[in-house]
Amino acid sequence: MSVADQCDTALGWSTGRQAWLSRTIRAVLCVGAVLLFTGPLITVFSGAFDHNPDPTRLSVLPNNPSMINFETAGSKGIWHYLTNSLIIAGGALLLQLSVSVFAAYALARKKFRGQAVVLLLVLTTMMLPEEVIAIPLSLVIGDLPLVHVSLRGTLLGVILPLGAWGFSIFVMTEFMKEIPVELEEAAKVDGAGELRIFAQIILPLVKPALGVVAVFGFNMIWEQYLLPLIVAADPSDYTLTVALLSLRSDEEVGPGIVLAGALLALVPSLIVYLSLQKSFLRGITTGAIKG
């Protein structure tokens, strides 16, 4: 076991053939870590398919496999809540991505008076916790300024406030700044207009950043709790995550009903994470360090 080998990691984990002790300890600890951090999520999968009304008897494998939890949850409107959640996620994400790309294009590729102010406006929203404006926001949603329309109880009331996100504009702007200006100049010489440059030159080049912004945007939207809660006019307007609270227990299937709901709320997050994992991990490091 060489010195260079041990210097590959901070703890000096050895990967050599002889270092069986080091390897065994590490393997055991890794299994422990995986169990600790994924075990609770696995119990959701098994619990959701288990007919087991006793809240104390959660297990890693279903004892009594059945779909009854989903049937019961279905009769309490879980598919309706899931639909609400999916419409909000799809609509808000689409809006958020377009808004970010447009704003970033102006911030990264143009120079104009007031640019610094806009940038400050965007960055300030990142420091402004959503929670602290929740109460006045609920009033604004109940009576939009100038047009005096109420969005209370509508999905649009949740979608619109999520439509612009400082983080996503910021990441997009940083990314667009890296595109060489020569490409744009060449297109201008060829007589391409503003929209054509935007759609045919800039957009295709920012695809990797779109991945990062999309996966974070989805996560941020799916995570929303307070916003759908304050926008809702009655429980049928809830998203799935908010509705979990009202599905906590059922006389017949016990906590199985909330586990069925939790599973449905968990699966979209897992799909998005597992399919765009690289973007996600890259985004965390760049986002945190630059922001």
Added chain:
Amino acid sequence: MTVSHPVRGTTDVGPAASGGGAVGSHPVRRRHRRRLTGSSFTGSSFTPWLFLAPAVLIFVVFKYLPMIEGIRLSLYQVRPFLGDLWVGFDNYARIMGDERFRDAIGHTLVLAFGQTIGSMVIGFALALLLEGHAKSLWFVRSAVFLPVVAATAVIGEIWRLLLFPAPEGFVNTVLSVVGLGPWTFLDSPDTSLASVMFVGVWKGAPYDMVLILAGLAGIDRQQYEASALDGATTWQRIRHVTLPALRPVITILLTLASIRGLRVFTEVYVLTGGGPAGSTDVWMTRVFTVAFERNEIGVASAGSVMLFLITFALTVVVQLYRRRKEAG
């Protein structure tokens, strides 16, 4: 350098490209130009605003307007249909004088502090364990990261069941294997705050791990080799090489986590709703109760404004400290 170059380049090209017939034939641009005569403004200075309009509109309506409205409301006694009554700083005084609010502030600070430190220590341990290029380690890292991806409300519901306070509860059963427990967890005022903190650390640690891993990857391997040649023990190496190199990452984590900790809402709301007996009531759950259950919008707004000011001050202080550290 590559960052600022394209922007400057674009302006150089802008006026030339949009000059001539294009400007004259475009009604919007012409109108705009007439208003801003003389300066370097050309027709193209209007287009950035078109691209920015959606973002600015949404931010103004759903962020800035509520913020201003919140500050205004915090100075009024809000009475629907009767008209608001100016009360000055009374709402703030009421919050400071309210024992339950003071308790909530205390819980928030304890929770924020505990979760921040806990997540960082566990995250650091995980990062040390999982550093490396092997495919199996990559798999473990992906698995460990899952709690970060799951929505907080979902995690709250799961842990509420796992932490069932009876001896037959899932976690109590596991603990009994190693001779611990049974504990009451979320059900008793003595253990509830610690249980909420535990769940927060469980969700927060993998996030910290990813950032610390990025920091570890940036450490020069020659420093490790040098310390090995000097005969340093593993502990000395961590203490004198790794930790100092991670300082920037740790500062970032502290800032992010403390701000996130102060505004904590969903975890507490789902896990305990602030109970039992107010033992886990935090700032935002208190504000929420005051606003939507007691309908005292003015007082709740004052609470929100105070939270914002503290968060803001904290961010500024950390930023200044970081600047000075980097400069000095």
